[in-house]
Amino acid sequence: MRIILTLVRKDIATFLRNRPAVVITFLVPVALIYIFGFVFGLNARDSGPAGIRLGVVNASDSPAAQQLVDALKAEKTFRVVTADPTVTPGRPLTEADARRLIHDRKFNFALVIPSDFIPARGVGLRLRILSDPRNEIETQTVNGLLQKTIFSHVPQLLGQALQAGARRYLGDVRTDQFNSEIAAAVTGAFGGDREKTRRSLEAGGFGALPGESAAPAAPPAPDLFSRLVQIETVQVAGRDVKSPAATRVVGGWAMMFLLFAVSGGSAAFFDEKNAGLFQRLLSAPVRRSQLLWSRFIYGILLGLVQLTTLFAAGRLLYGIDVFGHFGNLVVVCTAAAAACSAFGMLIAAFAPNAQAANGLATFLVLTMSATGGAWFPISLMPEFMQHVAKFTLVYWSMEGFSQVLWAGSSLGELLPTVGILLAIAAGVMAAAVWRFNRGAVFD
Amino acid sequence: MLIIRDLRKHYGSQLALDGVSLEIRRGEFFGLLGPNGAGKSTLMSLVAGLRQPDAGSLALDGVAVTPADPATRAALGLVPQSIALFEDLSAEQNLRVFGELHGLRGALLRERIDEALAAVQLADRRRDQVKKFSGGMQRRLNLVASLLHRPKLLLCDEPTVGVDPQSRNAIFDFLEARNREGPTVIYSTHYMEEATRLCSRIGIIDHGKIHALGTLDELLTRLPFADEMTFPATPATAAFAARVAAHGELATADGGHRFHPHAGFRTSAFYALAEECQLPARLFVAGRPSLEALFLHLTGRTLRE
Numbered sequence: 078m079r080i081i082l083t084l085v086r087k088d089i090a091t092f093l094r095n096r097p098a099v100v101i102t103f104l105v106p107v108a109l110i111y112i113f114g115f116v117f118g119l120n121a122r123d124s125g126p127a128g129i130r131l132g133v134v135n136a137s138d139s140p141a142a143q144q145l146v147d148a149l150k151a152e153k154t155f156r157v158v159t160a161d162p163t164v165t166p167g168r169p170l171t172e173a174d175a176r177r178l179i180h181d182r183k184f185n186f187a188l189v190i191p192s193d194f195i196p197a198r199g200v201g202l203r204l205r206i207l208s209d210p211r212n213e214i215e216t217q218t219v220n221g222l223l224q225k226t227i228f229s230h231v232p233q234l235l236g237q238a239l240q241a242g243a244r245r246y247l248g249d250v251r252t253d254q255f256n257s258e259i260a261a262a263v264t265g266a267f268g269g270d271r272e273k274t275r276r277s278l279e280a281g282g283f284g285a286l287p288g289e290s291a292a293p294a295a296p297p298a299p300d301l302f303s304r305l306v307q308i309e310t311v312q313v314a315g316r317d318v319k320s321p322a323a324t325r326v327v328g329g330w331a332m333m334f335l336l337f338a339v340s341g342g343s344a345a346f347f348d349e350k351n352a353g354l355f356q357r358l359l360s361a362p363v364r365r366s367q368l369l370w371s372r373f374i375y376g377i378l379l380g381l382v383q384l385t386t387l388f389a390a391g392r393l394l395y396g397i398d399v400f401g402h403f404g405n406l407v408v409v410c411t412a413a414a415a416a417c418s419a420f421g422m423l424i425a426a427f428a429p430n431a432q433a434a435n436g437l438a439t440f441l442v443l444t445m446s447a448t449g450g451a452w453f454p455i456s457l458m459p460e461f462m463q464h465v466a467k468f469t470l471v472y473w474s475m476e477g478f479s480q481v482l483w484a485g486s487s488l489g490e491l492l493p494t495v496g497i498l499l500a501i502a503a504g505v506m507a508a509a510v511w512r513f514n515r516g517a518v519f520d
Numbered sequence: 521m522l523i524i525r526d527l528r529k530h531y532g533s534q535l536a537l538d539g540v541s542l543e544i545r546r547g548e549f550f551g552l553l554g555p556n557g558a559g560k561s562t563l564m565s566l567v568a569g570l571r572q573p574d575a576g577s578l579a580l581d582g583v584a585v586t587p588a589d590p591a592t593r594a595a596l597g598l599v600p601q602s603i604a605l606f607e608d609l610s611a612e613q614n615l616r617v618f619g620e621l622h623g624l625r626g627a628l629l630r631e632r633i634d635e636a637l638a639a640v641q642l643a644d645r646r647r648d649q650v651k652k653f654s655g656g657m658q659r660r661l662n663l664v665a666s667l668l669h670r671p672k673l674l675l676c677d678e679p680t681v682g683v684d685p686q687s688r689n690a691i692f693d694f695l696e697a698r699n700r701e702g703p704t705v706i707y708s709t710h711y712m713e714e715a716t717r718l719c720s721r722i723g724i725i726d727h728g729k730i731h732a733l734g735t736l737d738e739l740l741t742r743l744p745f746a747d748e749m750t751f752p753a754t755p756a757t758a759a760f761a762a763r764v765a766a767h768g769e770l771a772t773a774d775g776g777h778r779f780h781p782h783a784g785f786r787t788s789a790f791y792a793l794a795e796e797c798q799l800p801a802r803l804f805v806a807g808r809p810s811l812e813a814l815f816l817h818l819t820g821r822t823l824r825e
Contacts, residue, residue, distance in 0.1 A: 353602035357666070360568040360598035360675075361621040362590040 097432040105440045112444055128460040129219060131155040132175045132187030132207070137194035141237040145190060148230050154222045158184060175207055179313045180484070182476075185209045185456070186219045195238045202227075202234055202306045209314040211483045213325055215454035220310075227306060233280075240279060315483045323395035328478030329451035331387045332413065332471050333442065338383055339376050339417040340438030343425035346372065347434060369422065369513055373506060376418025377411065384410040402481045405488055409477035412498035416470040419505035426512035445469045470505075473497045521546040521704055522567065522673060527576035529562050529728075536562040538728035539576070544673075544706060549699045551719030552708040553811060555821070559728040560708035561601060564677045567706065568598045580673065594622065597671030597703075599679045603658045604665075607651035611642055611661050614650060615668060622669035629668075636664035639694060656687025663691060667698060674698070676707045680714065692718060712811035724815055731818040739814055745769075745780040748809040749790060751799075753777050760797040764790065771816045780813050 092098055133149060135142050150157045160167030161174045162183060170178075175187035189205040196203060206223060210216035243252045260275035318324050349355060358368060388406065391397040399406060424441070428434035446452055448462060449471025455463050466472045477494045480486040522544040529537040537559050544550050552560050565571045567578060569585050569592055578585040585592050605614050615633045624632060637643040640660035642653075650658060663679055676695065680688045695718065699705050709715055715722050716736060724732040724739070732739055745768065751757055753772050761770060761777050767789070768781040781790065791801060816822055 351602075352607075353600040353604035354606070356565070356568075356570060356600045356602075357598060357604040357618070358621065359570055360593060360596060361618065362593045362623070363621055 095432065097430070097436040100433075101436040101439060105436065105443075108440065109443055109447070112447060127153045128156045128463070129154055129186070129215075129456045130158055130184035131219070131223070132158045132170055132178060132184050134170045134172050134175050134187060134189040135159065136172070136192045137190050138192075139195050139237070139241075141234045142190045142194050144237075145227065145230060145234065149188065149223075149226055152222070152226055172205075172207070176313050179207055179209045182209075185211065185215065186223070188223060195234075195241060202238065203309075204306065205309045205311060207311050207313050209484075210312060210321070211315055211325060211479050212454040212456075213322065215456050218457060224308065227308070236278075237280065317485070318483055319398045320396040323391055323397050324482045327388065327391045327395075327397055327482070328475040329446070329471075331384050331478070332417075332449070332474050333446045333451050334387065335380050335383055335414065335417050336420065336442040336445065336471070337438075339380055339414075339421035340424055340434075340442060342372070342376055342379070342418075343421045343428065343434045343438060344431040346425040347428075347431035351431075365513065366510070369510060372425075373415075373418050373422055376421050377414045380414025380417050381407075381410055384414060397482065399482075402485060405481045405486070405491055406478075408488065408491060408495055409474070409481055409498075412495045412502070413470070413474035413477060415502035416474065416498045416505065419502040419509065420470060422509040423505050423512075426509040445471045448472075450475055470498065470501050473501065521548075521581060522706075523577075523579045524563075524567070525577045527563070527566060527578065528574045529559075529566060529571065530574055536728050537566070537573070540725075540728070540730055541576075542723060542730065542733070544704060545721075546704055547699070547702065549696075549705045549707065549718055549720045551715035551722040552706060552725055553710070553712060553715040553719075553722050553815070554708075554725035555710050558710075558726045560710075560725060561677055562728075563725070564598070564675050564706070564708055567673075568596055568675055569593060570598075594669065595672045597666035597669065597674045599663050599666045599674070599676040601677045601679075601681060603655075603662045605650045605658060605662055608649060610647045610649055611637060611653070612646040614661065615665055618665045619668040624669060632668045636668055639697075640664050640690070654687075655682055656684050656690075659683050659687060660691060660694070663694065667703075670703070672703055674703050674705045676705060678708055678710070680709070680711070712815070715811060722811070724811070724818060726815075726819045726821075732814065736811070739811065740809060743780065743809050743814055743817055745783065745809060747781060747787065748807050748813055749779045749781075750805045750807065751777050751779070751803045757797075757799060757803070760794060760799055763797070764793055769813075769817060771812070771822055773812075773822045778813060778816075780809060780817070 092102075131149065133146055135146050146157070146159065149155055158178075159170055161170055161178070163178070163181075170187075172189050175189065178184060179187060185208060187207040189207060191203055191205060194203055204227065206220065208216060208219070240252070243255065247255065256275050256278045259278055260271050263269070264271045264274055315321065315324075355368070359365065385407075388397065388399045388410075392399040420441070421438075424434050424438050428437050448458075448466050449455070449469035450466055451471050455466040455472065458466070473494055477491060477498065480491055480494060484490075522542070524540060524542040524544075527537050527540040528535075540559070540563060552563065554560050562571070566573050567585065569589070580592060580595060583589075583592065606617065609617070612633060615636060616629065619629045619632060633646075634643070637646050640657075640663065642657060642661060645653065645657070650661065653661065659679065659682075663676070666674065674695075680691055683691065692714070695705060695707070707714070707718055719736075721733070721735055722739060723730050732742060734742075751760075753761070753775055757777065761772075761779075764770065764779055767785040768779055770780075771778045779790075781787075787806070791804075794801065794804065812822065
């Protein structure tokens with residue numbers, strides 16, 4: 078037993094002396110849990126998605142339509158956009174605007190309330206959802222929440238539709254008389270203010286006084302309402318994508334593997350240093366900067382080959398349309414690989430040794446993958462995290478892949494995303510070179 | 521060929537080189553002898569242009585050595601202390617990389633690679649991965665990798681660390697043959713045997729200072745004694761060692777005592793003292809003092825401390 082205890086003590090002492098191992102074991106999980114807490118909204122009082130941008134086109138002059146818009150604005154899940162943000166002053170959105178803005182990635186979903194929202198004949202409501210379902214989880218979440226919001230307000234909206242129909246068939250006098258008699262009957266039986274009850278009926282409230290109900294109405298029977306509420310779903314982008322499910326996820330997977338591969342290269346940097354290879358290389362007519370740039374270019378080539386292999390595998394296994402956009406895909410892959418390679422160089426520049434480089438890389442790869450949207454859509458994260466995501470190369474790489482494979486964007490349309498990735502690569506590489514020139518890597 | 525003037529180098533608060541001045545002549549096999557931490561590798565790295573000195577100057581053939589100067593580097597070949605090879609690559613691939621970095625191409629490069637591999641008896645293993653080589657084979661390849669471009673000045677920073685005697689001799693033979701062909705060699709070591717065998721001139725370095733400089737004979741004349749007695753360090757000889765230490769310099773290393781008598785202390789007196797301590801004469805070996813003795817005399821410590 079004494080021997081075992083001695084060996085255990087040895088293991089503990091060895092572990093504690095290995096600071097990178099301690100950091101990976103204790104600090105990295107805590108930091109990731111904290112970040113995931115942000116991602117899933119666990120740090121906020123209200124959990125669940127918030128602030129998903131939703132375009133709303135209201136072509137109806139019905140008060141019920143405006144009530145639906147107000148109800149959507151009241152939902153914390155959505156940030157409702159009713160005016161075209163690309164023109165000043167913003168004019169109310171039209172359906173054409175909404176389609177264009179979805180295509181331009183200003184938002185992925187829009188609710189169109191058509192002019193015949195409440196049909197002239199018959200009872201029911203007509204709505205249209207425009208979507209760019211490039212992310213399955215986001216699409217299901219938004220559709221579910223949108224339908225929940227609509228159906229929660231259906232009794233009110235249907236009441237208004239019935240009132241409108243009654244006035245058409247019975248005329249105003251007989252409808253008012255009908256409402257007054259119903260209000261009298263309701264208040265006679267259940268008590269309450271007769272005039273208020275009558276006004277509620279006129280507003281489509283089936284006699285329930287506005288603000289009187291403490292709890293929302295019980296969920297309506299879905300079968301009934303799905304017949305009463307006609308929701309037409311129109312996919313604005315990605316209609317021609319051959320393998321939607323695989324196309325949606327392939328970018329995230331590719332980025333994570335690429336980051337791990339490239340950051341593994343930063344640990345190899347230290348192996349060469351420790352072997353004395355830098356000494357030999359730098360004693361030849363080789364400059365430090367040439368060593369760094371050769372590593373950077375190697376990282377880009379490795380990344381490009383890896384991404385190409387992954388996408389080719391996606392084509393073979395899942396039928397993802399890779400070759401239809403091959404040129405543009407290579408452009409995005411090159412930019413993404415450049416950003417990842419620079420990231421690997423930055424880790425090598427700041428880490429004191431190979432173990433620390435591995436630990437730092439693991440931490441950053443997991444964090445960037447989580448916050449950048451490789452694991453779940455950033456629109457489901459708190460708004461603060463959605464802003465943070467845009468500082469990650471994972472976000473912009475996935476954006477680029479999505480533009481190519483999902484939206485079939487042209488090279489011109491890709492340029493802003495590619496430009497941002499190249500700017501990230503340049504900025505990160507500049508920081509790495511700055512650090513290399515001041516650090517002890519080459520000593 | 522190489523002129524070093526008052527070279528100083530600090531690492532933080534630690535002084536690694538303290539005003540080193542040297543002149544290395546063309547074609548020389550110059551030895552830099554000193555224990556670990558004496559400043560040998562720092563001096564080598566400054567000569568190779570890998571580091572900048574804090575003060576002082578280096579000039580190779582009259583031209584200042586600067587890290588950014590490709591001409592300086594083309595004239596140098598550095599054999600690092602560690603085995604600085606790409607171990608996943610083959611011997612031939614390694615040599616191709618280092619040759620190309622020095623500007624060799626095509627038939628000339630192939631010819632130099634063939635020559636180098638043959639010279640270190642690795643021609644039949646040219647396509648094997650370096651990591652499959654023995655330590656001695658890796659050391660030999662490490663050596664020739666620095667010679668492909670035929671440097672004018674070859675810097676060997678303890679190139680035989682951890683090498684078996686057979687490989688060590690092969691390396692010595694190879695270096696001596698190369699030196700005869702022309703290049704100047706600066707060879708750092710803490711093995712006095714290596715310095716004694718290889719070097720035409722030796723600089724003894726410790727604590728960042730050159731303590732003595734000259735040929736082996738010149739250096740040994742600086743000793744105040746011409747004889748050396750060695751005997752085993754055992755409990756039986758402990759009392760004798762304590763008594764004899766009063767008459768000279770006594771160093772203990774590797775299980776043995778090395779005694780250098782003060783002037784006037786005669787050999788007969790030495791044996792008389794041994795007889796008093798009841799030690800047989802066969803325990804003692806008389807000989808010529810070595811560089812170890814000189815190092816001890818100059819620095820007060822042994823090369824292995």
